[in-house]
Amino acid sequence: MGKSEPYNLTRGAKIRIGLLILALIFPFFPFVSDYLLHIVILIFMYMILALGLNIVPGFNGLLDLGYVGFYGIGAYTSGLLTYHFGLSYWVIIPLAFMNGAIWGILLGAPTLRLTGDYFAIVTFGFSELVVLFLTNEIWLTRGPLGLPGIDVVSIDLTLFGGPKWEFVGELPYYYLAIVMVLVTVFVMYRIQDSRLGRAWFAIRDDEVAAVSCGINLLAYKVIAFAISAAFGAVGGSFFARWVTFLSPDMFKFWESFLILCMIVLGGMGNIWGVMIGAVILVSLSEILRELLPLLGLPADVRFLAFGLIMVLMMRFRPAGMLPIAAVAAQMRAGRTKRKKTKPAVGIKK
Amino acid sequence: MTPILEIKKLYKSFGGLEALKDISINIDRDEIIGLIGPNGAGKTTLFNCVAGIEKPTGGQIIFSGEGSTISIGGKKPEAVTALGIARTFQNIRLFDNLTVIDNVKIGRHCRTKSLFFGAVVRNKFQQAEEKAITESAHQFLKFVGLKGRGQEIARSMAYGDQRRLEIARALATEPRLLMLDEPAAGMNPQESRDLMDLIRRIRDSGITVLLIEHDMKVVMGVCERVVVINHGEWLAEGLPQDVQNNPKVIEAYLGTGAANAA
Numbered sequence: 001m002g003k004s005e006p007y008n009l010t011r012g013a014k015i016r017i018g019l020l021i022l023a024l025i026f027p028f029f030p031f032v033s034d035y036l037l038h039i040v041i042l043i044f045m046y047m048i049l050a051l052g053l054n055i056v057p058g059f060n061g062l063l064d065l066g067y068v069g070f071y072g073i074g075a076y077t078s079g080l081l082t083y084h085f086g087l088s089y090w091v092i093i094p095l096a097f098m099n100g101a102i103w104g105i106l107l108g109a110p111t112l113r114l115t116g117d118y119f120a121i122v123t124f125g126f127s128e129l130v131v132l133f134l135t136n137e138i139w140l141t142r143g144p145l146g147l148p149g150i151d152v153v154s155i156d157l158t159l160f161g162g163p164k165w166e167f168v169g170e171l172p173y174y175y176l177a178i179v180m181v182l183v184t185v186f187v188m189y190r191i192q193d194s195r196l197g198r199a200w201f202a203i204r205d206d207e208v209a210a211v212s213c214g215i216n217l218l219a220y221k222v223i224a225f226a227i228s229a230a231f232g233a234v235g236g237s238f239f240a241r242w243v244t245f246l247s248p249d250m251f252k253f254w255e256s257f258l259i260l261c262m263i264v265l266g267g268m269g270n271i272w273g274v275m276i277g278a279v280i281l282v283s284l285s286e287i288l289r290e291l292l293p294l295l296g297l298p299a300d301v302r303f304l305a306f307g308l309i310m311v312l313m314m315r316f317r318p319a320g321m322l323p324i325a326a327v328a329a330q331m332r333a334g335r336t337k338r339k340k341t342k343p344a345v346g347i348k349k
Numbered sequence: 350m351t352p353i354l355e356i357k358k359l360y361k362s363f364g365g366l367e368a369l370k371d372i373s374i375n376i377d378r379d380e381i382i383g384l385i386g387p388n389g390a391g392k393t394t395l396f397n398c399v400a401g402i403e404k405p406t407g408g409q410i411i412f413s414g415e416g417s418t419i420s421i422g423g424k425k426p427e428a429v430t431a432l433g434i435a436r437t438f439q440n441i442r443l444f445d446n447l448t449v450i451d452n453v454k455i456g457r458h459c460r461t462k463s464l465f466f467g468a469v470v471r472n473k474f475q476q477a478e479e480k481a482i483t484e485s486a487h488q489f490l491k492f493v494g495l496k497g498r499g500q501e502i503a504r505s506m507a508y509g510d511q512r513r514l515e516i517a518r519a520l521a522t523e524p525r526l527l528m529l530d531e532p533a534a535g536m537n538p539q540e541s542r543d544l545m546d547l548i549r550r551i552r553d554s555g556i557t558v559l560l561i562e563h564d565m566k567v568v569m570g571v572c573e574r575v576v577v578i579n580h581g582e583w584l585a586e587g588l589p590q591d592v593q594n595n596p597k598v599i600e601a602y603l604g605t606g607a608a609n610a611a
Contacts, residue, residue: 014538089453151519186527187469190468191465191469194463194475194479195454195464195467195468195469195478195482196464196465196466196468197449197456197468197481198451198458200440201444201447201451202444202447202455202458205446206442206443206445207448208402208438208442209378209431209438209442209443209444210444211402211425211426212400212402212426212430212435212436212442212453212519213428213430213456213458213459213521213522214427214430214431214522215458215459216425216427217427223464227465231424269428324446325447326445326501341468
């Protein structure tokens with residue numbers, strides 16, 4: 001294989017390039033409507049969010065139920081900075097990234113000493129706090145009235161005597177979203193294959209052994225949480241400038257759950273799996289939204305379908321569609337422990 | 350010359366249970382010292398206190414690594430590792446789902462620096478560091494006799510090889526003092542002999558070795574000095590042969606009456 005090829009590309013690389021080309025020409029297919037394009041942009045945005053969240057449960061093995069809090073912080077950071085100061089989107093992205101990271105550190109530093117479920121409960125509480133803040137601090141966020149009329153993204157070259165090009169319609173956002181996904185995936189791959197990534201994987205596999213290799217658990221968990229939060233905020237900043245309207249009820253708990261579902265469905269810790277999870281759940285959500293009213297059911301019944309998918313996944317494929325060894329092993333260990341046939345890995349005490 | 354590790358009047362209790370009572374041990378530089386005692390004597394608790402995993406209730410642990418002398422009682426385990434004390438575990442604790450080479454690379458953690466920025470940008474410093482990590486990881490694998498097996502998954506290795514890998518990972522932290530918790534457990538005679546050879550080579554490279562072991566062939570074969578503890582108390586200390594013939598030690602292992610019979 002590959003001998004007649006001018007370049008020696010592996011099968012994986014060919015698939016990647018093929019998919020990228022398909023994504024780039026996708027808007028020009030005759031059957032693609034504005035609505036469909038909107039859905040695909042939504043998929044890309046959720047890919048960024050899911051890849052960001054994946055750092056915490058996927059790379060570090062910690063359950064995070066409050067990811068939407070950082071998404072909301074990023075969205076309002078972007079919205080308010082545009083609303084009050086008219087900042088350019090290109091300035092806002094790094095600001096949103098940093099603001100997400102700051103809140104990640106503020107929440108993570110005192111709470112990441114907690115283990116397992118206790119930490120998950122804290123994150124859940126945090127995301128509820130964010131929604132309450134956005135709803136009640138009317139002086140800042142206009143509360144339930146929402147934040148309408150946020151400027152669209154634009155490329156402004158008037159300073160250099162160039163033109164100002166505003167992003168109108170879905171098409172420019174489509175390409176902007178592709179670039180953002182590519183950058184996120186690039187960063188994730190680089191981290192995965194670095195000293196930082198190895199430290200996280202060590203924590204995921206065995207905390208005591210990690211500590212005895214000189215890894216400061218709390219510090220590395222806080223770093224993970226901050227980077228994860230930063231990507232959530234970047235996703236939110238895109239969302240704000242894309243839909244140009246924000247309201248607190250866009251950041252309810254079920255969004256966290258949906259993003260977590262994407263990760264679990266696709267395969268925790270697997271970059272490709274997480275992206276596939278985003279594709280499946282966003283498209284399924286839209287299909288059900290159309291389909292359910294035809295059957296005489298309210299559209300919100302689709303959340304029941306997500307719940308059912310999760311139950312079935314846990315029963316038949318607990319480590320996800322594209323599982324990685326570490327998560328699969330943890331799931332197996334959990335199962336044998338429940339059945340009490342043999343003890344899980346020989347941990348003392 | 351100052352001993353590399355001085356344990357002075359160490360106490361550790363879990364609730365009402367006194368796991369360690371008034372233990373004092375000096376460990377000299379570049380020696381191979383054995384720590385033995387019946388099950389439940391407190392050997393592993395002593396290891397955990399030195400490694401920072403358990404906090405001693407009383408007493409002092411003083412480590413003299415590179416020039417400086419530092420009290421490590423109650424220090425965090427990652428700080429203890431950074432000072433130059435590495436350990437292995439009684440029931441092997443590898444990063445089961447990672448490759449062999451990654452296990453050793455993680456051992457290099459406390460001697461390297463790159464973080465998020467380096468990982469994403471891959472600047473010159475990060476590239477050089479990553480190259481050095483990979484090279485030294487391969488050297489440590491070669492040292493313990495696992496050359497060329499870097500891409501295997503740790504969990505899939507044979508038991509004896511996992512023990513070796515754990516030692517390689519500990520060596521990768523560049524310790525001055527290496528603590529091995531029952532390294533020969535579950536090994537066949539050939540593997541034990543290889544292990545003894547490995548322990549001697551570790552010492553010859555300038556690392557002091559503290560060894561908990563039940564396999565008396567290994568203890569007698571490799572240790573230069575042996576400390577015996579029983580019920581958390583210091584019982585005897587000396588050359589392996591002397592300790593082996595000490596009536597108190599025989600009594601601790603086999604019960605009263607056995608000493609007279611011997």
